[in-house]
Amino acid sequence: MTDPLDTTSDRRPGGRTARVRAQVLDAVRAELAERGHEGLTMEGVAARAGVHRATVYRRWRDVGGLLVDVIAAAGEIDWQPPDTGSLRGDLTALNQEIQESLLVRPSFAVALMAASFHSEQAARAQTQLWNDRYDQCEILVERALTRGELPAQHTDARGLLIAATAPLYHQLVLLRADPDPRLPERAALAAVLAAAAGAFHIGRDESMR
Amino acid sequence: MTDPLDTTSDRRPGGRTARVRAQVLDAVRAELAERGHEGLTMEGVAARAGVHRATVYRRWRDVGGLLVDVIAAAGEIDWQPPDTGSLRGDLTALNQEIQESLLVRPSFAVALMAASFHSEQAARAQTQLWNDRYDQCEILVERALTRGELPAQHTDARGLLIAATAPLYHQLVLLRADPDPRLPERAALAAVLAAAAGAFHIGRDESMR
Numbered sequence: 135m136t137d138p139l140d141t142t143s144d145r146r147p148g149g150r151t152a153r154v155r156a157q158v159l160d161a162v163r164a165e166l167a168e169r170g171h172e173g174l175t176m177e178g179v180a181a182r183a184g185v186h187r188a189t190v191y192r193r194w195r196d197v198g199g200l201l202v203d204v205i206a207a208a209g210e211i212d213w214q215p216p217d218t219g220s221l222r223g224d225l226t227a228l229n230q231e232i233q234e235s236l237l238v239r240p241s242f243a244v245a246l247m248a249a250s251f252h253s254e255q256a257a258r259a260q261t262q263l264w265n266d267r268y269d270q271c272e273i274l275v276e277r278a279l280t281r282g283e284l285p286a287q288h289t290d291a292r293g294l295l296i297a298a299t300a301p302l303y304h305q306l307v308l309l310r311a312d313p314d315p316r317l318p319e320r321a322a323l324a325a326v327l328a329a330a331a332g333a334f335h336i337g338r339d340e341s342m343r
Numbered sequence: 344m345t346d347p348l349d350t351t352s353d354r355r356p357g358g359r360t361a362r363v364r365a366q367v368l369d370a371v372r373a374e375l376a377e378r379g380h381e382g383l384t385m386e387g388v389a390a391r392a393g394v395h396r397a398t399v400y401r402r403w404r405d406v407g408g409l410l411v412d413v414i415a416a417a418g419e420i421d422w423q424p425p426d427t428g429s430l431r432g433d434l435t436a437l438n439q440e441i442q443e444s445l446l447v448r449p450s451f452a453v454a455l456m457a458a459s460f461h462s463e464q465a466a467r468a469q470t471q472l473w474n475d476r477y478d479q480c481e482i483l484v485e486r487a488l489t490r491g492e493l494p495a496q497h498t499d500a501r502g503l504l505i506a507a508t509a510p511l512y513h514q515l516v517l518l519r520a521d522p523d524p525r526l527p528e529r530a531a532l533a534a535v536l537a538a539a540a541g542a543f544h545i546g547r548d549e550s551m552r
Contacts, residue, residue, distance in 0.1 A: 172381075172461065247517060248460035251453075252381065261519045296510050296518075297533050301502075303517055304509035308456060310470045320542075324506050325533070327540035333533035 155203075157183040158190060162204045167240030171249035171256075174200070201249055201256035209263045215271045221278035222319075222326045225298045228271065229318030232299060236306040237313050244307060271295050283330075290334040297334075298325035364412070366392040367399060371413045376449030380458035380465075383409070407464040414455065414468035424480045430487035431528075431535045434507040437480065438527030441508055445515040446522050453516060480504050492539075499543040506543075507534035 161183035165174050174197050180187040194200045216227035235243040250257040275291035278284050301321040305311040314320075328334070370392035374383050383406050389396040403409045425436035444452040459466040484500035487493050510530040514520040523529075537543070 170461070244460075248457075251457035251460060252379070257519060264518055293510075293529060293533075296513055297506070297530070300509035300513035301505050303513050304505055307517075308512055309473050309505075310466060320502060321506070324502075324537040324542035327542045328533040328537040331536035331540055333529075333536045 154183075154185055154189065154193075155207075158185055158194070158200070159204050159207050161185075162200050163242050166204070166245040166249065167242050170245055171201075171252055174249075176200070198253050198255040201246075201253055202259040205246065205256065205259035205263050209266055213267070213270070215274055217277075220281075221274060221283050221329075222322055224274045224277075225295075225322035225325060226319045228274070229299060229302055229322055232302045233306065233313070233318050236302065247307060268292055268295050278329075283326075285330070285332055285335070287332070288336040289329065290336050294325055294329050294334045297328060298322050363392075363394055363398065363402075364416075367394055367403070367409070368413050368416050370394075371409050372451050375413070375454040375458065376451050379454055380410075380461055383458075385409070407462050410455075410458055410462055410465035411468040414465065414472050418472045418475055422476070422479070424483055426486075429490075430483060430492050430538075431531055433483045433486075434504075434531035434534060435528045437483070438508060438511055438531055441511045442515065442522070442527050445511065456516060477501055477504050487538075492535075494539070494541055494544070496541070497545040498538065499545050503534055503538050503543045506537060507531050 158179060161179045162174070165178055165182060169178075176190050176194075176197065177187060179200060180190040183190070190200075194203060216224045216231075218224050218227055235241065246256070246260055250260045272291040272295070275284070275289055275294055279286065279289065298321055301324075302317060305317060306313065367388060370388045371383070374387050374391060378387075385399050385403075385406065386396060388409060389399040392399070399409075403412060425433045425440075427433050427436055444450065455465070455469060459469045481500040481504070484493070484498055484503055488495065488498065507530055510533075511526060514526060515522065
């Protein structure tokens with residue numbers, strides 16, 4: 135007989151399975167951030183999580199499995215894109231979130247990018263997560279169109295979102311520039327002005343030829 | 344007595360020192376591209392270059408030294424930014440060069456970025472190289488101002504160049520998107536339209552508050 139209030143049950147959300155997963159993924163994030171991808175081992179994660187090595191091997195198999203699951207867990211967070219009332223405000227707020235995630239030390243986001251250069255599995259999971267996030271953000275562009283902030287043509291929402299956010303990753307991750315507190319707003323503004331001028335109209339390339 | 348025509352002399356450009364360096368750096372590039380940063384060893388480079396291990400250790404000391412020198416050598420190439428007659432054309436041509444360097448397989452450029460996540464020395468050398476290249480490209484913006492393609496205000500040339508090029512790195516390196524042959528021109532166009540609308544005026548942030 136199972137006790138419906140028994141939170142140690144293996145089968146319910148919040149039960150033992152979920153608790154072990156949370157402990158292991160917390161350990162993965164901490165190890166990744168502290169030691170980087172090269173320092174991530176099944177043994178280190180098991181020890182840090184206080185979970186049997188055999189459990190970690192059985193459930194996650196190898197370091198690639200841990201990376202994929204930690205990225206999947208990031209995708210399970212109930213993240214919502216900003217809603218500030220203007221496209222410029224929304225993109226600025228989004229860029230501020232990105233900037234924070236890239237500047238915090240140690241940065242889980244940067245550790246994940248580094249890992250994805252070395253693990254095909256991690257790279258695929260990260261691409262999927264990023265695609266999901268950009269899909270979620272397309273509503274920012276839809277709202278801007280509804281508010282009349284952009285010309286009422288078919289807009290390449292993804293292209294606009296990439297233009298707005300890419301300078302953050304480029305400056306902070308690849309160029310390792312000193313953080314600039316105005317960068318989130320500046321990059322957002324450039325994308326909004328380009329969009330207002332029709333840079334992301336679908337079909338524009340064709341019509342200009 | 345030294346023979347002035349002796350090209351094996353250690354002291355003249357094109358002499359033995361330069362030849363050994365060229366062989367070793369060719370080997371570093373090939374090993375990096377084929378095996379990535381984790382596969383780069385002093386022994387592997389020496390064997391591939393056909394140079395004594397002792398020479399490689401004496402001159403480059405460790406893998407970090409090899410990475411720094413291969414990046415320095417990239418900076419010594421007599422690279423010139425494009426000059427097509429328009430800012431949009433110049434930025435498109437620049438983006439096409441970037442896209443090619445990121446898509447060629449194996450890609451030395453991508454291997455270097457991966458390495459810079461793991462080697463502080465490589466990261467610093469890469470940042471320096473990129474800063475030099477962006478400095479060189481500022482002439483594109485100066486020419487556009489002279490031609491009257493941009494409003495005659497003080498322009499943040501670096502910000503404009505980052506906006507134009509960042510989407511290439513973001514899409515191809517971090518998001519691992521399928522290559523889009525129109526991306527170089529689209530990213531260039533978005534930056535030009537943003538610039539024409541004043542996105543990169545220095546002092547703009549202040550005046551809008």
